[in-house]
Structure formats: C-alpha cells, structure tokens
Amino acid sequence: MHIQMTPQALLTQFNYPINEQTIAQMSKIIENTVGFEDFSKHLLSLKDALIPSDGVIALSNSQNYLKIKCDENSAHSTIDAFNEVVHHWANKYKITLQKVGAKPTYYIIGQK
Secondary structure, three states: OOOOOOHHHHHHHOOOOOOHHHHHHHHHHHHHOEOHHHHHHHHHHHHHHHHHHOEEEEEOOOOOOEEEEEOOOOOHHHHHHHHHHHHHHHHHOOEEEEEOOOOOEEEEEEEO
C-alpha cells in the first residue's frame, strides 16, 4: 500500500494552517527534498516518537526543508533523548540531516 503525503495532509499533521502560503511552502520543501515521496510516510512515526522529548517537525523559515527541533532550553537528558530519536530515525530510513548550529535542530535534506 502506498501512502501519498500531500502538502495539505502534512500541514495538518504538523499543526499548520492550510492556506496558499503554507501549501506553497510545503510544496517547495517536497520538491527540494531528495527522495521525499519515498520516506514521507515515516515522518508521522518520527513526529510521534519526538513527543516525549518535546521535539517537533516544523517548516523552516529560512530554508526549503523541514526541520526537526527541540527547545534548546530543555534539560540535557531531554535533548539527549531527542538527538537519539532523530539519529535512530535518520539511520533507519537513510536520511541525510544537516545540523543547525549548536541548537538541537536539524534540517531534513533528503534520502541518501
């Protein structure tokens, strides 16, 4: 069974409003992310796995990528758990991530 994650479906899953601007932004992210169609259905399991560590998947304001982030003011143990979940997911689905500075934030670049 093939699950197609449309921009509207993803926006809904990530708690964004559905309007022309967010649909256009998500469409650009999908086009810019290598192999997006192949791993997009696994974003939902990542979203669920991030909940205990206060992590979220969000639209980037500066890049045409989704980003995975955690509050940088969280406890070290929470940030460590967040990083572990993110790296496990990326390794499992062969996803290339780009670390954003010293923050607990990563861009999802695409599939390797």
